[in-house]
Amino acid sequence: MNSPMHFDLVAIGGGFAGLCAAVRGAELGLRTAVLEAGTGEGYLCSSRWAGGIFHVSYHDVKLHPDELRDAIGKQTSGEVDPELAAAIADHAGRTVDWLANQGAEFAQGSPINWHRFTLAPPRAAVAGQDWRGRGPDRLLGELRRRLLERQSRLFLGARATALRIEHGRVAGLTARRDGAALDITAGAIVIADGGFPGSAELFRRYIGPRPDLVLMRHAGTAIGDGLTMAAEAGAALTGLDRFYGHLLSRDAMEDEGLWPYPQIDAVATAAIVVDRQGHRILDEGLGGISITNDLARLDDPLCGTVICDAPIWETAGKAAQIPPNPQLLAGGGTLLRADTVETLGEMAGLPPQSLTVTVADYNEAVRSGRLETLSPKRSTRSGAPRPVETPPFYAIPICAGITNTMGGIAIDGHGRVKRPNGAVIAGLYAAGGTTGGLEGGGALGYVGGLIKACVFGLRAAEHAASRGG
């Protein structure tokens, strides 16, 4: 083993959370380093693949903190840790300003008001992957440049494997690089490895039995190392059974041209989702993230098919920024169309009689306003349901795509890692996708992955600097 190197602050992971922490720490006079498991300048991470929209629970990041706090509270049905919600609400605005000072270029990504802070250039509004040279890819390059300008270090191909805690506080860590151990002592460590969406083992343990039948809608580089290291160091973990994700064409399981977009969420939410027997199986009214989680927890996560009619396909189908109508067909995805529900069932391999009864029962409940008679129930959180009654009828076989885990390491408002008794582990911080406590509630409300990564990256560095690293 090499003799130990020392840094005031070390970030584990070179996504937005880790880079923000290391650049901000260096700006405040700390000697910082980033350990990144990926190799090469364009190492993959979810930050690089992101759509680039900075928002707080689908609200403009520059709104008054009280409004942002309300938005987070509503999204998460109040289940969020108020200290974390306050940190996001109070620091979102100045975080995008700080990013702009680091070279981030923002543009209005679409006419939607909360798309005002979209990293430029935005991705094209087409199906499939389109991240090279786009805003997030560029900003990672800018942050890397700022990091190196400030004499900080970026260790590529360095995978952190264990934290060293001595006398109850962080003392350093060990990483593997080029087959050798890298021993580092550190005043502060920021775990910023992105969470565990890429770990089949942790998915099976916390979310559902069949990770192999759930689409990995992310870069595949966040595999739970941080969670495991933090737990070994005595950290509390929270909310591990939920994730942020979207519904995609089932063809995306085999075809890269159909993910991460178009998402089928808006159509599913306006219509119905049935299983292989033609029965409704979940509450569509709770929205796309909730439907995605429900499917991913099943023994057969690929059982779902969205059934809608012409008015839904022509409105909800066109509503998203990268809408399934027409991007699903443009990307080569399956869209079945028939003049009757019975024929649609035959085409989709669903029992026609059973599907016809499901649709008729649903329509009757919607028309009579007696949604409570449906089983499973149909709530109205994401809009009033509409009958599926006007031909042509459409069927879209879907799959569940996991983007980020929502749960993870428990932190306080400064990003300090907490123990189960609420005390913090001195010198240990976590930021971004690896943390929990900010998202959830009945409809699995989302706060925004980019703002969460960058706010807590900054907060962690600022707290560490206030203590001298």
Ligand SMILES: Cc1cc2nc3c(=O)[nH]c(=O)nc-3n(C[C@H](O)[C@H](O)[C@H](O)COP(=O)(O)OP(=O)(O)OC[C@H]3O[C@@H](n4cnc5c(N)ncnc54)[C@H](O)[C@@H]3O)c2cc1C
């Ligand atoms: C397709 C897609 C679109 C998205 N669009 C948006 C959007 O428009 N708006 C939004 O708010 N959010 C969006 N998100 C979510 C957002 O990108 C993430 O929440 C955020 O980027 C997470 O940042 P992070 O730094 O925590 O993790 P990551 O970006 O995943 O970075 C973690 C890094 O840690 C490294 N690493 C892992 N383990 C180790 C280890 N042991 N040692 C060293 N390094 C390690 C990984 O290689 C990786 O580079 C999107 C995500 C995806 C996948």
